[in-house]
Amino acid sequence: xxxxxxxxxxxxxxxxxxxxxxxxxxxxxxxxxxxxxxxxxxxxxxxxxxxxxxxxxxxxxxxxxxxxxxxxxxxxxxxxxxxxxxxxxxxxxxxxxxxxxxxxxxxxxxxxxxxxxxxxxxxxxxxxxxxxxxxxxxxxxxxxxxxxxxxxxxxxxxxxxxxxxxxxxxxxxxxxxxxxxxxxxxxxxxxxxxxxxxxxxxxxxxxxxxxxxxxxxxxxxxxxxxxxxxxxxxxxxxxxxxxxxxxxxxxxxxxxxxxxxxxxxxxxxxxxxxxxxxxxxxxxxxxxxxxxxxxxxxxxxxxxxxxxxxxxxxxxxxxxxxxxxxxxxxxxxxxxxxxx
Ligand code: NAD
Ligand code: GLY
Numbered sequence: 130x131x132x133x134x135x136x137x138x139x140x141x142x143x144x145x146x147x148x149x150x151x152x153x154x155x156x157x158x159x160x161x162x163x164x165x166x167x168x169x170x171x172x173x174x175x176x177x178x179x180x181x182x183x184x185x186x187x188x189x190x191x192x193x194x195x196x197x198x199x200x201x202x203x204x205x206x207x208x209x210x211x212x213x214x215x216x217x218x219x220x221x222x223x224x225x226x227x228x229x230x231x232x233x234x235x236x237x238x239x240x241x242x243x244x245x246x247x248x249x250x251x252x253x254x255x256x257x258x259x260x261x262x263x264x265x266x267x268x269x270x271x272x273x274x275x276x277x278x279x280x281x282x283x284x285x286x287x288x289x290x291x292x293x294x295x296x297x298x299x300x301x302x303x304x305x306x307x308x309x310x311x312x313x314x315x316x317x318x319x320x321x322x323x324x325x326x327x328x329x330x331x332x333x334x335x336x337x338x339x340x341x342x343x344x345x346x347x348x349x350x351x352x353x354x355x356x357x358x359x360x361x362x363x364x365x366x367x368x369x370x371x372x373x374x375x376x377x378x379x380x381x382x383x384x385x386x387x388x389x390x391x392x393x394x395x396x397x398x399x400x401x402x403x404x405x406x407x408x409x410x411x412x413x414x415x416x417x418x419x420x421x422x423x424x425x426x427x428x429x430x431x432x433x434x435x436x437x438x439x440x441x442x443x444x445x446x447x448x449x450x451x452x453x454x455x456x457x458x459x460x461x462x463x464x465x466x467x468x469x
Contacts, residue, residue, distance in 0.1 A: 132281050133258060133338070135331050139285040140246060141171055144179025147217065150281050152242060155216035156181040157207055159230035161190035164222040164248050167291050172221055172246070181217075184210040192370045195225050195265045197273075203233040207241075217242040217280070223249035223296070224256035224374065228274070231262030235277035243279040248288040250300025251375060254307070254333035255354075257282050259341040265370060270362055276346060284334070286326045299375025301410040306356050306378065307333045309403055313447035320410045349451075356441040356449050357382030360416070360463065363426035367418045379412035384466035389443050391465035399445050400469075420467045424460060 132150065139146065147156070156176045160169060165187035176183045186206040188194050212218070218241055220230035227245050234243035247257035263274030289297065301320060308316025312332065321329045337354065344351040361381030365372050383404050390400035404414045416423065427438075438459050443449045454462070 131258065131260075131278055131338070133284065133334055134282070135253075135284040135286065135327060135334065137285060137287040137327070139283045140168060140288060141175050143172055143219070143244070143246060143283055144175040144177070144181060146283060147176070147181070147219075147244060147281065148179045152217050152244070152280065153180065153215075154182065155210065155212055156183050156219050157210050157212050157216065158183065158185040158219045158221055159203055159206075159226060159233065160185065160187045160221040161194065161223070161226050162187045163190045164226065168221060168248065168288060172219070176219070190222075190225070192225055192265070192374075195229050195263075195370075197264060197266070200229055200233060200264050203229065204237060207233065207237045212237065212241060214238050214241055217244055219244045219246060220257075220279075221246045221248065222252070223247065224252045227252050227256050228261070228263050228271070231260075231277055231279070232264055232274055235262055235275040240277065243277065245279045245282045247282070247284060249292060250289060250297050250330075251303050252300075253284045253286070253289075253330050254300065255303040255337065257284070258334055258337045259351075259354075260345065261347075270365055270370065278345075284330060286330060289326060295373075298411040299373045302357070302375035302378040302382070302407075302412055304329060304333055305403075305406055305410060305412075306354070306382065307336045308406075309382065309443060309446060310353055310356055310441075310449045311336060311447055316406065316446050319406060352439050352451055353441055353449055356443070357385060359427065359438065359440060359459075360384045360423060360466070363423045364417055366426045367422055372417060376413055376417075379407045379410075379414065380416050383407055383414040384416055384463070385441070386443055387469040388462045388466035391469045392462070394442060394444050396445075399443075402446055403443070416467070420463060424463055427459070427463075 218234035245257040247253045260278040263271035357378040361377035365377040386403045389395035
């Protein structure tokens with residue numbers, strides 16, 4: 130199980146915390162330009178004071194950077210910095226940084242040590258935990274990647290202070306997801322006050338760790354974490370990856386709730402509660418694209434196996450479950466989501 134720490138001030142204590150974990154030698158920070166401008170100096174100082182030989186590489190922010198080209202640049206940077214298998218890659222940023230830096234760490238020299246320092250709500254509650262790393266291809270999102278567990282995850286909720294409100298809102302989609310999946314108490318707490326941020330993040334991390342601990346490689350129960358993602362990923366793809374992940378997941382959860390209500394699996398009141406919650410958190414509840422386009426975009430979903438697909442269905446708040454369905458049945462569910 131990963132060593133995941135959550136505390137304000139952890140960013141500035143990153144160097145000594147990494148030393149406690151017996152990490153030493155070179156530390157290669159990978160970040161995006163926005164996050165590096167905000168937190169790069171503090172992290173560099175902390176690592177240098179703890180005795181690390183520090184280098185850094187920052188790329189333009191946003192999903193458009195999660196590409197083969199950026200990945201290649203990072204590998205060349207690691208080569209130029211002389212990063213060996215006894216050194217450490219430190220990913221400082223949101224899910225884009227964590228995913229691409231994690232993939233570079235997984236593949237450079239067949240794997241070097243990795244520390245994740247997430248700075249968005251989404252990355253704190255979801256992407257920095259569980260070891261999924263990836264880059265996008267024009268053919269689809271996250272199509273190339275690896276399961277690669279970080280040595281350490283340092284979550285400093287203080288870094289959320291500089292997060293643009295719209296990015297914080299995107300992260301709320303994953304928090305709602307955990308509540309809808311298995312935690313009605315968390316669900317009822319949303320949207321949460323700033324003072325509750327640390328405990329909400331800790332709760333989400335605990336849920337994710339529990340699920341990943343049962344199914345690291347995503348062949349079973351981990352697929353529950355894709356609630357809202359099957360339809361959501363299709364809409365992200367349709368947007369050319371300009372639709373933020375959180376908004377796409379929110380639309381996907383609302384579609385699935387309507388589909389389940391229409392099919393009599395979820396009662397109308399619970400469906401309304403979920404859709405109202407998504408809206409109350411500032412997220413969209415109506416799909417951004419027509420049904421046929423979403424269906425076509427689902428064609429290359431990674432979760433397709435043996436001619437079918439595993440959908441995450443909902444029968445109550447805090448009660449999601451997996452069902453392997455034929456592609457015809459998936460089509461019916463999507464249609465039901467649009468018809469209510
Ligand atoms: P992001 O990494 O693009 O960050 C969003 C924006 O916020 C960027 O412009 C960034 O520069 C800025 N930012 C980050 N931290 C900041 C801070 N503290 N202050 C000010 N600005 C800050 O987006 P995201 O929503 O964090 O992550 C989305 C990505 O995560 C997607 O690529 C998605 O596929 C991936 N993801 C991965 C997993 C996983 O398990 N690996 C899970 C969910 C999502
Ligand atoms: N965010 C989905 C997963 O980690 O499995």
